[in-house]
Amino acid sequence: MLATAGHVDHGKSTLVRALTGRDPDRLAEEKSRALTIELGFAWTRLPSGADVAFVDVPGHQRFVATTLAGLGPSAAVLFVVAADQGWQAQSSEHLAAVRALGIIDGVLAITRCDLADPERVAAVREEATGRLAAAGLSAPACEVTATTGAGLDGLRVALDDLVARMDSPDPAAPVRLWCDRSFTIAGAGTVVTGTLGAGTLRTGDRLTLLSVDHQREVVVRGLHSEDVAHDAVGPVSRVAVNLRRADPGEVGRASVLVTPGSYAVGRVLDVVLAPVDAWGEGAAAAGERPGSGRSGREAAGPPTSATLHVGTAAHQVHVRPLGLDHARLTVEVPLPWWVGDRAIVRDPGSRRLWSVRVLDVDPLPLRRRGAARRRAEELGAHDSPSDFRLRSRSAEYPVVLARLGLGDPAIGERVGEWWVDPSALEQWQKRLARHVREHHAAHPLSQGVPVSEAGHALDLPDHLR
Template sequence: MYVVATAGHVDHGKSTLVRALTGIEPDRWDEEKQRGLTIDLGFAWTELPSGRHVAFVDVPGHERFLGNMLAGVGPAPVVCFVVAADEGWQAQSGDHRDAVAALGICDGLIVVTKADRAPERVADVVAQARAELAGTGLAEAPAVVVSAQDGTGLDEFRAALDAVLARVPAPDPEARVRLWIDRAFTISGAGTVVTGTLTAGTLRVGDRMVLRGAAGEQEVTVRSLQSQNTSVQEIGPTNRVAVNLRGTSKEAIHRGDTLLTPRSWPVTDVLEVRRERGAPFTEVPEQVVVHAGTAGVGARLRPLDAEHARL
């Protein structure tokens, strides 16, 4: 499987595109369906013409839910950056571009949606998106034009995404596991289940793992595994995976916690960082939120100079 996240301004058609491609409704909450507004992460999957399986992590575009967007894009190796033909580049387009650039994501597509609403603007919107993405890993990404409403361009989208995924470097199935958790829930008769995007390493039924979060570390055991609603005995990267855990409870787990290979990851509460984009560190507030994987963690920033700081 390949995992692809969406990105782009609110109401530019990210969820509609995912729904048209997969036949799966990515909006999981009643409030999302009633308001027509994605609030939290959504998940769907499909098979491409080549036989590649791809899972989509659909993210909210509204500025109020930027933290949820970052949790979806954080572990994703590939992004579909969506811009609507009728509105063009907007405020949250820029926020999402900055997030994708900061995460170092270099593989993906530029997708111009709602082409049926403003066909005369399509070429200008593609050019505008390329100009705004200049200097990021998506600057040279292929561009496709779709209308999920009438179904045009979806075959071209699938072919273009297939070509992008064919070039994505293969992850290491023997690497240590660090699964950033984006959901935790309970299933009657099974117990606690967590989900996330496995980007490296392999999980197997019976594995003993460490669950690390705000409450510290817990030793847990993998009771069972699922992907695309199918039970498996082991699963490697890159995959969306649901892990049934023994040795913990849903109440002890939060988005941003991690499932780790034991004794393989150093832990620190101090980092030194270098600025690549945005304001000089001397102009950044002292109290910040650090986004890593699916986590958003409060931190104190101490500038060392304009380009370097300690968190």
């Protein structure tokens, strides 16, 4: 599953049409204006026999939210630069989004080569290749003319190579399908479409539907992929899911279908937050500690109120900085998360982007003086994610760790149904032993310390009481 990227009017849709024989522009306005406005979808079979699907995104900066919805679920990109126009403003903005989402593989297509002389084509190819490489994107370049078919065979070979080197997703993984379209079919009901990046969907599956205002169980009534009905669809696939028990009015692009109980559903996140400058070559990616030489533009953090883009969804988010490199995000609606998930924070006013990597979901409130500073120090530590979660909460259920996408902690001790941080356990044991001694000294005839009194003496954190 590849998303297109590149400046407006550089031939992304024309190239997809030439590769697949399908027009990704389906709206009358798109056809009349020769401008992609909504996400378009097409697919084809490559020479090796592998199937590849494309999400065609708008290039115009007015539709950046739609562009991010197309890039969000994609693992690789078909980056398009026109030979006659060269690198442009939205080329940089799209590359910033690609980097912010952690996409590191793809193919570079230099299009409209019939409109430029060979020297110009070579210069554009060199500049574009250099910019992509500087952003960490490995993308072999192909020179094509979509209107004549020149170079398309070589591009298909490059796409075949890309598909072959990409990691194979786990068909047994939990499903998380970010919906990009929804509609109704007479006699069938509600249908949603999306990109299945991992897991397998089957007719009859019971899923949890998370939408802006609702969370409910739905049932898969039918499945289509590439215009063919299926009983089961595995990754990576474009899929249309016919749902039972879903109200058409509550399903839209902000909706997501998940395997029940397999993700941590929450509104509050602690994250690594790093600026991604669309106009510079040295922007930091989330997870890399920025150097002291950041420009004023890069150093300025996001506004308190911004837009969070994850999967195909875009939601308002409150940003609370925690030091230079971390922040606490509060999203307007609950969403399904795993630790390590990537997202983007965008300032609609300045059009700046920040790369987000999730470190914790539903973290403890910052109520006491100095709590924000201490939390920033904790987030900057280098524990494994499981150990970090356990240290920050003293004790945790294994099922909660699984919902965060985490394994068993290396440092934990199993006590009944809990994983417990050894340092917290040692502290609680000492407190309880001291309290028992003091109790028996004061009440020598007592039969023992009541359980409720012992729990109070432990001075457990609020979330464990």
